[in-house]
Amino acid sequence: xxxxxxxxxxxxxxxxxxxxxxxxxxxxxxxxxxxxxxxxxxxxxxxxxxxxxxxxxxxxxxxxxxxxxxxxxxxxxxxxxxxxxxxxxxxxxxxxxxxxxxxxxxxxxxxxxxxxxxxxxxxxxxxxxxxxxxxxxxxxxxxxxxxxxxxxxxxxxxxxxxxxxxxxxxxxxxxxxxxxxxxxxxxxxxxxxxxxxxxxxxxxxxxxxxxxxxxxxxxxxxxxxxxxxxxxxxxxxxxxxxxxxxxxxxxxxxxxxxxxxxxxxxxxxxxxxxxxxxxxxxxxxxxxxxxxxxxxxxxxxxxxxxxxxxxxxxxxxxxxxxxxxxxxxxxxxxxxxxxxxxxxxxxxxxxxxxxxxxxxxxxxxxxxxxxxxxxxxxxxxxxxxxxxxxxxxxx
Amino acid sequence: xxxxxxxxxxxxxxxxxxxxxxxxxxxxxxxxxxxxxxxxxxxxxxxxxxxxxxxxxxxxxxxxxxxxxxxxxxxxxxxxx
Numbered sequence: 001x002x003x004x005x006x007x008x009x010x011x012x013x014x015x016x017x018x019x020x021x022x023x024x025x026x027x028x029x030x031x032x033x034x035x036x037x038x039x040x041x042x043x044x045x046x047x048x049x050x051x052x053x054x055x056x057x058x059x060x061x062x063x064x065x066x067x068x069x070x071x072x073x074x075x076x077x078x079x080x081x082x083x084x085x086x087x088x089x090x091x092x093x094x095x096x097x098x099x100x101x102x103x104x105x106x107x108x109x110x111x112x113x114x115x116x117x118x119x120x121x122x123x124x125x126x127x128x129x130x131x132x133x134x135x136x137x138x139x140x141x142x143x144x145x146x147x148x149x150x151x152x153x154x155x156x157x158x159x160x161x162x163x164x165x166x167x168x169x170x171x172x173x174x175x176x177x178x179x180x181x182x183x184x185x186x187x188x189x190x191x192x193x194x195x196x197x198x199x200x201x202x203x204x205x206x207x208x209x210x211x212x213x214x215x216x217x218x219x220x221x222x223x224x225x226x227x228x229x230x231x232x233x234x235x236x237x238x239x240x241x242x243x244x245x246x247x248x249x250x251x252x253x254x255x256x257x258x259x260x261x262x263x264x265x266x267x268x269x270x271x272x273x274x275x276x277x278x279x280x281x282x283x284x285x286x287x288x289x290x291x292x293x294x295x296x297x298x299x300x301x302x303x304x305x306x307x308x309x310x311x312x313x314x315x316x317x318x319x320x321x322x323x324x325x326x327x328x329x330x331x332x333x334x335x336x337x338x339x340x341x342x343x344x345x346x347x348x349x350x351x352x353x354x355x356x357x358x359x360x361x362x363x364x365x366x367x368x369x370x371x372x373x374x375x376x377x378x379x380x381x382x383x384x385x386x387x388x389x390x391x392x393x394x395x
Numbered sequence: 396x397x398x399x400x401x402x403x404x405x406x407x408x409x410x411x412x413x414x415x416x417x418x419x420x421x422x423x424x425x426x427x428x429x430x431x432x433x434x435x436x437x438x439x440x441x442x443x444x445x446x447x448x449x450x451x452x453x454x455x456x457x458x459x460x461x462x463x464x465x466x467x468x469x470x471x472x473x474x475x476x
Contacts, residue, residue, distance in 0.1 A: 294432075343413070350411040355432050358411075394409060394439040395432055 004046050004059065005029040008037075009105050016104075016124060019114060023058070023076060030059040030071070031105050037061065038069065045071045048258035053251055060107050062204035071253040072107065074207040082209060082247035083116045085228055089212055090198060092116070095172055096145035097123030101136055101154065102374060107208040108176045112149050112200070130154065133161040143169035148195075151177040151374030152221075155184045156314035156334070158191060168194050176200035176208070178375045179301065182221035183308045199224060201283070203269045205261075206231075207249045210269070211281060221305060222283045223276070233273070234266065239284055241273035242266040291319070291327045294356040300329060303349075303357060307331065310348035311341060314368040316376035322360055322395065331359035332381055333390075334368040342390050355393075362391040398445070398467075398474050405444050406460065409436045422459035437463070445472055 007029060011018045022029040028049075032042065042061075057073045087093070098117055102109040104126065117124040125143070127136045140148070140162075148170045173188065173195040175181060180199040181188070188197060197215035201224035202208040210233065213225025227233050230246040244266055251260040261267060272284040284290065289300040300317045307315045314334040322328045337345065342362065349358050365387055369380035396404075403417055410428045423429045438454040441447060441463065447470050457463055464474045 346411045347413065350428055355428065355430060391408065393432075394436040394443070 003054075004049075006042070007031045008034050009103055010034045012104060012126065016114060016126070020118065023115075023118060026055045028054050028057040028059065028073070030061075031110065032059075032061050033103055033105050041069060042071065045253040045258075048253055049073070049251070050258065050260070053260075057250060060105060060110060060204065062107065069254075070204070072204045072207065072249045073251040073253075074107075075250045078247050078250070079111055079115055079207055080119050082207070082228075083111060083119050085230075085247075086112065086209060086212070087116065087120060089228065090172065090174070091196065092120070092147065092172065094145060095122060095147045097125055097143065098147040098149070099125045099127065099136075099139050099143050099170070101127055101129040101148065101150060102177075103129075106177070106374075107204045108151075108200070108202075109149055111208055112174060112176070113147070116147075130157045130161065133157075137162055137165060140167040140170060141165070143167065146170045147172040147174065148192075149174045149176070151175065152179045152181040153314055153316075153368065153370060153374050153376060155181045155188065156312075156368070159187070159312065160335075162191070165191060167192050170195045173197045174200055176202065179304065180215075180221045180224075181308075182215070182219070183305075184312070185215055187312075201225070201281075203271075205249050205252065205267050206243060206245050206269070207247055209247070210243055210245060213280070218280070220282070221308075222301065224273075224281050224283055226280050233275070233281060235273050235275070239272040239274060240287060241269045241271045241281075241283075243269060289317075293327050296354065296356040298327075298329070298357055303329075303331075303353065303359075306348050306352045307333075307345055310344040311337065313337070314376075316368060316378065316381055317359070318378050318382045320360055322393075324395070328360040330361045330363060332368070332387065333362065333364045335366050336364040336388060337390065346391065358393060360393055361389060363387040363389055398472060399476065401444050402460070402463065402474070405440045406437070406463075409433055409440055419460050419464070423457065441467070447472065 005022060007018055053073055056076050059071050059073050062070050062072055098113045100109055100113055104110055104114055125139050127139045129136055146169050152175055170192045171194050173192050199213050200209055202210040209228060210231050211224045211227050232244045235241045271286055273281050275281055285299045285301040291298050304315055316332050317329045319329050365384055369377040371377045407417055410426055410433060434454050438449045441449055445467055447467060453466055468474060
């Protein structure tokens with residue numbers, strides 16, 4: 001048992017009053033998913049947290065595509081300050097309620113939705129997301145003046161489960177936690193005709209927002225807009241994107257130990273980025289999603305942008321070394337493409353990229369495996385036995 | 396499936412050609428994706444599809460679809476229409 005109160009997602013099934021109580025109390029508490037939490041690791045991590053963080057903080061778990069856990073400690077006060085800034089920038093005053101389609105312990109949903117609803121006294125409609133699509137659909141149909149927070153990969157699920165539905169009661173639609181679905185904006189505007197659409201960028205260590213842009217303010221998914229007031233961002237020669245923020249996490253615990261974060265610390269986002277001449281920022285990929293193949297720099301996010309221009313379903317990549325020992329990657333589409341759809345994707349590769357950028361193989365899965373935060377689960381992708389092969393390079 | 400159809404499928408697949416772009420008199424110079432890596436891929440594909448292992452010299456000398464057909468016909472693989 002940790003010395004900190006630990007709430008699980010399931011504790012909010014009957015309402016979020018348990019969260020309200022813990023948030024209002026002085027003691028630091030943790031809010032974690034029901035499944036996939038290594039209790040022993042959590043206990044050990046809690047034991048490393050120093051006395052100065054025993055009050056006025058909250059802990060959330062995060063894991064990137066590597067699956068390695070990290071316990072992030074946020075400050076209640078800083079986070080409330082952030083949601084007040086976001087409320088203004090996201091023009092949230094007309095929003096009456098928010099519909100949750102993501103796990104509430106995910107930092108994006110927790111801050112953008114639960115903390116926001118708590119601070120501004122707005123409604124919060126909990127759903128099991130696409131695990132129970134009928135209930136989610138009903139919640140969206142009943143919604144009035146609602147904010148919905150999604151991750152990009154959920155757009156394919158909307159296409160699959162709600163192909164003809166229109167949700168006029170959603171007036172704000174936010175995306176974060178991965179690639180912004182820029183190519184799907186037409187589809188989204190048909191399904192959410194009254195929604196202003198936003199691309200939110202950040203990371204759990206930022207707790208969790210760093211930048212914001214309205215969908216129509218830039219033509220590319222990789223454009224993340226301008227830093228929030230008070231947030232500083234920089235990238236050096238290696239293009240690694242770093243930030244300082246008055247709203248950031250105050251400490252974190254990973255396998256290397258407990259790390260308090262100081263105001264002067266520059267914190268890596270895990271992404272590569274560059275600043276545009278107008279001061280806004282553009283992502284160049286995850287630090288581990290850019291590699292060299294036959295001397296050429298391969299950027300998986302850039303390639304996924306090409307794929308998304310030709311393919312309306314879901315797409316993800318996993319890394320693999322080819323028979324010659326060179327780094328490469330495999331493209332996985334979901335659901336299974338028709339022959340023509342596959343040709344469209346291949347033609348897009350031919351049109352936009354030289355052969356070193358082409359995938360080693362194109363495979364498909366009926367359903368893309370997702371992490372609780374909605375991002376493709378690369379580990380499961382790689383080990384899924386039901387993958388179908390559609391195309392391969394014979395080298 | 397005839398050998399002509401098999402070869403057409405193979406080259407469309409390797410060179411990412413639309414079926415409407417394919418011709419049996421297509422020359423390497425006409426296809427921007429027929430690069431040095433494609434040469435290797437075509438040799439591997441010919442081996443997998445027709446069971447003939449092209450030598451590196453043969454593979455490098457291929458200047459178009461007709462050359463591939465010529466090499467394979469010499470080995471007794473018919474491409475008669």
